[in-house]
Amino acid sequence: MPVQRSDALPIRNASDVVAVRQLVRTRAQEAGFNLVDQTRIVTAASELARNTLDYGGGGRATVQVLTETGRTGLRMLFEDEGPGIPDIELALRDGYTTGHGLGLGLGGARRLMNDLRIESQPGKGTRVDTVRWR
Amino acid sequence: MDRIPILKMGRFLLVTIQVDMHDRLALALQDDLTARITETGARGVLIDISALEMVDSFIGRMIANIASMARILDAETVVTGMQPAVAITLVELGLDLPGVRTALTVERGMRLLRSVLRAAGELEEPSDADDEGSDAGPAE
Ligand SMILES: Nc1ncnc2c1ncn2[C@@H]1O[C@H](COP(=O)(O)OP(=O)(O)OP(=O)(O)O)[C@@H](O)[C@H]1O
Numbered sequence: 001m002p003v004q005r006s007d008a009l010p011i012r013n014a015s016d017v018v019a020v021r022q023l024v025r026t027r028a029q030e031a032g033f034n035l036v037d038q039t040r041i042v043t044a045a046s047e048l049a050r051n052t053l054d055y056g057g058g059g060r061a062t063v064q065v066l067t068e069t070g071r072t073g074l075r076m077l078f079e080d081e082g083p084g085i086p087d088i089e090l091a092l093r094d095g096y097t098t099g100h101g102l103g104l105g106l107g108g109a110r111r112l113m114n115d116l117r118i119e120s121q122p123g124k125g126t127r128v129d130t131v132r133w134r
Numbered sequence: 135m136d137r138i139p140i141l142k143m144g145r146f147l148l149v150t151i152q153v154d155m156h157d158r159l160a161l162a163l164q165d166d167l168t169a170r171i172t173e174t175g176a177r178g179v180l181i182d183i184s185a186l187e188m189v190d191s192f193i194g195r196m197i198a199n200i201a202s203m204a205r206i207l208d209a210e211t212v213v214t215g216m217q218p219a220v221a222i223t224l225v226e227l228g229l230d231l232p233g234v235r236t237a238l239t240v241e242r243g244m245r246l247l248r249s250v251l252r253a254a255g256e257l258e259e260p261s262d263a264d265d266e267g268s269d270a271g272p273a274e
């Protein structure tokens with residue numbers, strides 16, 4: 001899958017989460033996504049970036065524009081070296097939270113994107129890889 | 135840290151969210167609004183989000199918290215101007231905003247708040263004639 005463009009941003013504080021949202025908005029616009037899709041992607045980015053900050057202890061986001069025969073995609077990668085997620089299926093369930101949230105972030109992001117994969121190792125960190133196609 | 139301004143209009147408080155809020159700013163707004171309702175005895179809170187291009191679970195939770203805090207303090211909350219793309223995304227995210235009334239525009243939101251007060255017998259003005267009139271055309 002040819003990567004047209006790739007940018008990485010650190011996620012260390014609440015302002016970095018805003019910066020990730022803004023970068024994702026710009027790339028989604030450039031890639032030609034309609035307004036509803038842009039909003040879906042930016043909302044998913046916000047959820048995942050906040051998880052990286054709040055639970056992963058910070059990390060980084062990578063935003064890529066992909067092209068495949070006849071289609072364009074926006075891929076987002078969120079990585080941290082935090083405590084990891086012991087039970088991924090459970091974490092994806094709506095309403096499940098170990099913090100003070102609503103437990104909607106991961107499940108919601110999966111619904112807003114086309115594909116979302118989580119890799120996590122307890123004590124090593126978490127990597128969420130997600131894409132939406134146009 | 136900067137804060138989002140809260141305007142007082144009669145018995146209502148008005149907030150216009152114009153920036154892409156970071157989480158601390160959203161939390162500060164929640165606290166400030168609660169304090170202002172207590173100070174002023176405001177009976178309604180109007181939050182205009184027409185400039186917001188995204189509402190995620192955090193901002194959604196902030197709005198829901200404001201509404202339930204306001205209710206405890208005997209004030210009604212109305213959210214105005216939510217963009218259609220934001221509304222669609224909120225539903226897909228799985229967020230509903232219990233106890234939060236919505237209106238398309240600030241004018242309609244104000245009218246909604248007034249009608250709630252009137253129904254409670256707390257607003258003396260007998261009719262809504264001049265408000266209704268503003269719907270008829272651009273004359274206002
Ligand atoms: N990067 C991460 N590292 C470690 N744990 C994580 C990470 N992301 C998510 N989790 C775990 O998965 C749970 C569910 O996450 P999700 O985003 O769905 O809900 P939440 O963040 O708790 O609440 P909300 O997102 O609705 O505010 C979290 O409570 C946390 O325990």
Ligand SMILES: [Mg+2]
Binds near residue numbers: 050051101104106
């Ligand atoms: Mg979350």
